[in-house]
Amino acid sequence: MATSYIARMPPTYGAVEMGGTKTSCAVGSTAQDLTDVLTFPTTAPEETLGRVIGYLREHQVEAVGIASFGPVELRAGHPGYGHITITPKSGWSGVDVVGPIRDTMAVPVGFDTDVNGAALGEARWGAGRDLGSFVYVTVGTGIGGGAMLGGYPIHGLGHPEMGHMSLRRHPDDPFPGSCSIHGGCLEGLASGPAIEARFGSPGPQLTEADLDQALRFEAFYLGQMVRNLVYTLAPDKVIMGGGVASMSGLLDAIAGSLEEELGGYPGLEEHGPGFVIQPGLGPLSALAGGLVLAEAARG
Amino acid sequence: MATSYIARMPPTYGAVEMGGTKTSCAVGSTAQDLTDVLTFPTTAPEETLGRVIGYLREHQVEAVGIASFGPVELRAGHPGYGHITITPKSGWSGVDVVGPIRDTMAVPVGFDTDVNGAALGEARWGAGRDLGSFVYVTVGTGIGGGAMLGGYPIHGLGHPEMGHMSLRRHPDDPFPGSCSIHGGCLEGLASGPAIEARFGSPGPQLTEADLDQALRFEAFYLGQMVRNLVYTLAPDKVIMGGGVASMSGLLDAIAGSLEEELGGYPGLEEHGPGFVIQPGLGPLSALAGGLVLAEAARG
Secondary structure, three states, X not given: XXXXXXXOOOOOEEEEEEOOOEEEEEEEOOHHHOEEEEXXXXXXXXXXXXXXXXXXXXXXXXXXXXXXXXXXXXXXXXXXXXXXXXXXXXXXXOOEOHXXXXXXXXXXXXXXXHHHHHHHHHHHHOOOOOOOEEEEEEEOOOEEEEEEEOOEEOOEOEOOOHHHOOOOOOXXXXXXXXXXXXEOOHHHHHOHHHHHHHHOOOHHHOOHHHHHHHHHHHHHHHXXXXXXXXXXXXXXXXXXXXXXXXXXXXXXXXXXXXXXXHOOOOOOHHHOOOOEEOOOOHHHHHHHHHHHHHHHHHO | OOOOOOOOOOOOEEEEEEOOOEEEEEEEOOHHHOEEEEEEXXXXXXXXXXXXXXXXXXXXXXXXXXXXOOOEOOOOOOOOOOEEOOOOOOOOOOOEOHHHHHHHHOOOEEEEEHHHHHHHHHHHHOOOOOXXXXXXXEEOOOEEEEEEEXXXXXXXXXXXXXXXXXXXXXXXXXXOOOEOOOEOOHHHHHOHHHHHHHHOOOHHHOOHHHHXXXXXXXXXXXXXXXXXXXXXXXXXXXXXXXXXXHOOOHHHHHHHHHHHHHOOOOOOHHHOOOOEEOOOOHHHHHHHHHHHHHHHHHO
């Protein structure tokens, strides 16, 4: 076999994070060299995918990885593979995300949910590097979670939609919930829009008293979510990102609420403070995961 | 190499199911040839393990598999491996289950939770045979669940304790819950002892009106549990066994309650009737899983 005399460059991948409110694109080969990050609002499908394709055409990439809001069809061989399935997000139900990008770019395209993407990024380069299992949770405009087990994100019949779990209501919280499907599911009670609807103004503009109350409610609901994750998945850690999760003091408050929720059962000290941690890659987890998805698609 | 002229017999394994109320032992090589099944109450640790060892010594087995109530320590290399950790069950906290059996029998011993054992049995010979992923749930004296993904039960930091998840209460249910740790967690609201404490008599002795009400509550809480499993794990199916789960009409009622819980999201027809199914091995799931654990331990 011939040996190349040219120094081997790492392949350049395109990474796309499509969130419910904004979309980001970047190129790179690792989380550390992500570059040319471009972020724009997620508007109508044609316009949004058009901007993604426009961005990718300006870069030479060997594969593309897309971490998308959902629900999405992930079953290989399913006629709807790579599409958004049904979503409350106007105009997006049934939209083919992978098809137009693969057809235009003529490179392999990897595809998963935004939170599975973020989990993949954290597993490779972030706070999940040394963990056998963890759940990545995002708390922002929506709430979602991706579980990594043995190096892979959990998939099955569809994919997890952890924000829509049912839990018990805080006794002082009369807010009916903001989820358009379930009302008072976790997302309906603890997402950014839930805070805004409950107190009448967005998180950053709350009065000090409302902020205290919001923090108590967030700690209560998210501590309860983490309890349910512990009892269902037994992860080594929970990594929690997103705008709401960055509220000052929230992780400490969740640690306290989790202790109450578990009630000393099963009695592992690992579930104490430090069990719920911040992402290692800050807001770049899902874009970094896009690189992992691109690499896997390239094979 | 020499070839044996004697017909090769399948290896004989010892299978042990240690439940909170009763313990069963059997020998065999597959779920279909489980034989010599012996069942006795789970009493004090020394007496119970003594009877298990007495049984096993009467049979020639090449390995033993134990599916045990928990919580148990499953981390290989942990000094407490094979022990019950802390349990409300009197006298059992810290008891070494694997050690005395391995020492006396001098054969390899496999060990996992009762529900992971049942999930393994169902995956190999029962209702989980053709499924990529499923959760085995038992509803009886306690409530527990074991999730199979890609051929293995989920482990992490400890193991799942699905009965202790938090969920919302039925608006007509003032019963505070029977769980000694959490009061009104799933197990505290929907296990056999919860039904007995709520209505003042065991399930089989309820009046017709109480039985109707019990069925409504069970469907509400178990449908909600399945919703949370769908949104957290996205399994292909849920297999539900145990004494309470065999209440007439319960699986149909759970299908109705699950439909309400999901609210059409994520809109997969697979989540309709037939998503929650009975075990294929009836009450033998966990003993069959003991065979799988024994086989894996033998290597």
